[in-house]
Each structure stands twice: as structure tokens, then as C-alpha cells.
Amino acid sequence: MTMRPEKPILLTGASGALGRMLAGTLGAEGWTLRMTDIAPFPDPLPPGARFTRADLNDGPAILRQAEGCGAILHFGGVSMEHPFETVLGPNLRGLYHVYEAARREGARVVFASSNHSIGFHERPQGNDPKLDAGCDFRPDGYYGLSKAYGELMGRLYWDKHGVENVNLRIGSCFPKPVNNRMLSTWLSYPDLARLCAAAVTAPRTGHCVIWACSNNSASFWGKDHRDRIGWQPQDSADAWHAELAGRGLGDAVEERYQGGGYCAMEYSRGMPSPRDAFAPE
Numbered sequence: 001m002t003m004r005p006e007k008p009i010l011l012t013g014a015s016g017a018l019g020r021m022l023a024g025t026l027g028a029e030g031w032t033l034r035m036t037d038i039a040p041f042p043d044p045l046p047p048g049a050r051f052t053r054a055d056l057n058d059g060p061a062i063l064r065q066a067e068g069c070g071a072i073l074h075f076g077g078v079s080m081e082h083p084f085e086t087v088l089g090p091n092l093r094g095l096y097h098v099y100e101a102a103r104r105e106g107a108r109v110v111f112a113s114s115n116h117s118i119g120f121h122e123r124p125q126g127n128d129p130k131l132d133a134g135c136d137f138r139p140d141g142y143y144g145l146s147k148a149y150g151e152l153m154g155r156l157y158w159d160k161h162g163v164e165n166v167n168l169r170i171g172s173c174f175p176k177p178v179n180n181r182m183l184s185t186w187l188s189y190p191d192l193a194r195l196c197a198a199a200v201t202a203p204r205t206g207h208c209v210i211w212a213c214s215n216n217s218a219s220f221w222g223k224d225h226r227d228r229i230g231w232q233p234q235d236s237a238d239a240w241h242a243e244l245a246g247r248g249l250g251d252a253v254e255e256r257y258q259g260g261g262y263c264a265m266e267y268s269r270g271m272p273s274p275r276d277a278f279a280p281e
């Protein structure tokens, strides 16, 4: 049972896979949810919740949804790689609307960022150090670039306006891991729900970035700001190791980089050479 926030919480992307899970879990814990999405909400509403259809492109509508809210769980938008023009409205303009609403309400933003904002970092091998959250952005497509933009929007709104924000660099959040890469990147639904609860209820966060994956021994990721919100994952992909090691291994580009298949999409740089001979950054 998590602490219940005093004010209502706005959940964008409520009708999506993660939004529905969060609506069910946090609603069952007695949270007062204001939920929105461009698509209808397919489940019974949690007690005390309100759902309003709205497009993230519609600034006044997002401002109205956020009225009186203490935090915005921002899970709406394009959630996979798409052409630039498709990503632009929901993920860039929409994010601006969310941050303006947060500024007006004095609300905290919890942003569903992605590992694809840093996907072109190589996977650690052997004794290589794991990647810290302060690493460079190395997006692996227009979707990942929009997530880097979102994290930087949080940096700007904290530095300039004091809007607190917690950026969750989500790995692969599914009911269970289904391929070799997810032995590193998987985040369980309960770990995500606990992470969101901690991000909303922590007394102070400033601007922070958290690797959102479960306690996987093959994780690519190291230091982050989780101590600020008091979150530790409780689940792990390790139990699937025997079943999944080797399943879904892809081509050389996919296997080399943390973003996996997203890095390989429309990759036109030529096949990577052996690791040490690869072109410098």
C-alpha cells in the first residue's frame, strides 16, 4: 500500500497499456485520478476517477484536465518509432502543453521517458561499467529523440520555473520478458506502479532521471537518482534466463547497441566493424 497523494493526479495515456495498468493499480489504492487519452478508456473507471478524451495537441484541454492536480503522470503520446511528422504533435507539442499545465498548477511531472533516448550507447560487455543516468543522450530514432527532448524540457522547467520532474527511462515494461534483450531491460508492472507512486509522493525531487528496469543482473544501467524518491525494484528478469538467453538475437547493429532493434531500423551507416575498430564518437 502506497501513500495516497492529497491532490488528484492527472494520468495521460490512460487508455494505453501502461496507463490502464496504472489506473487499475493506483485507483485500487484509493488515489483520486483524473485520466485522459485521445482514445476511449476501455475498462470500468476506478472509484472516484474521471476520464475525459482529449488530444495532447490541444493546449487548453490539457490545462483544463490538470486543474487542481498535484502531479501529472505523463504516459500519453506516440509510444514507438514513427516518422518525424507523426511524433511531432503528441510527443513534442503535447509535452509542452503538459509542462505549461504543471507550471500553472505548481504540479510535479512524472514523465514516461525511454531507453531509446540513449539507445546508441553500446551494451556493456564483460567488466565494462554500466551506464550512468548522466550519460549523453544518444537517441536511436525520432521517438527516442522526442524522449530526450522531454527530459530536457524537464531540465528547463526545473531550472527556470521550479517545476519538479521525475524522468523514468523505461526499459521494456510488459507482463513478462519475452526475448534475450529483455533479460537486461525488463520492468515488471508492479515495479512500475511502485516507481510511479514513489515519484509522485516523494517530498522533494528536483529534476531527476531514473533507469526504470527491474532488478535484472544483466541490466545495462548503473547510477541514477532513485535514492531521492526511495525506490528499489523488487522483481527481476533473472528467473527467465534459461528460457530466453539466445531468444530473439538480432543482427549485428541490434546486438551491439542498447536500443536493440530500434537502432537497426533504417540504419544506413554500413555494418559495424569489430568493436575496437569502430569509428570514434
Ligand SMILES: NC(=O)c1ccc[n+]([C@@H]2O[C@H](COP(=O)([O-])OP(=O)(O)OC[C@H]3O[C@@H](n4cnc5c(N)ncnc54)[C@H](O)[C@@H]3O)[C@@H](O)[C@H]2O)c1
Pocket: 012, 013, 014, 015, 016, 017, 018, 019, 036, 037, 038, 039, 054, 055, 056, 057, 074, 075, 076, 077, 078, 079, 080, 089, 090, 094, 112, 113, 114, 115, 169, 170, 171, 172, 173, 174
Ligand atoms: N511499454 C514500454 O515498454 C515502454 C518503454 C519505454 C517508454 N514507454 C512509454 O510509456 C508510455 C506508455 O507506453 P504504452 O506501452 O502504454 O504505450 P501505448 O501506445 O499503449 O499508450 C500510449 C497512449 O497514448 C495515447 N495517445 C497517443 N497520441 C495521443 C494524443 N495525440 N493525444 C492524447 N493521447 C494520445 C494513445 O491513445 C495510447 O492510449 C509512452 O509514453 C511510451 O513511450 C513505454
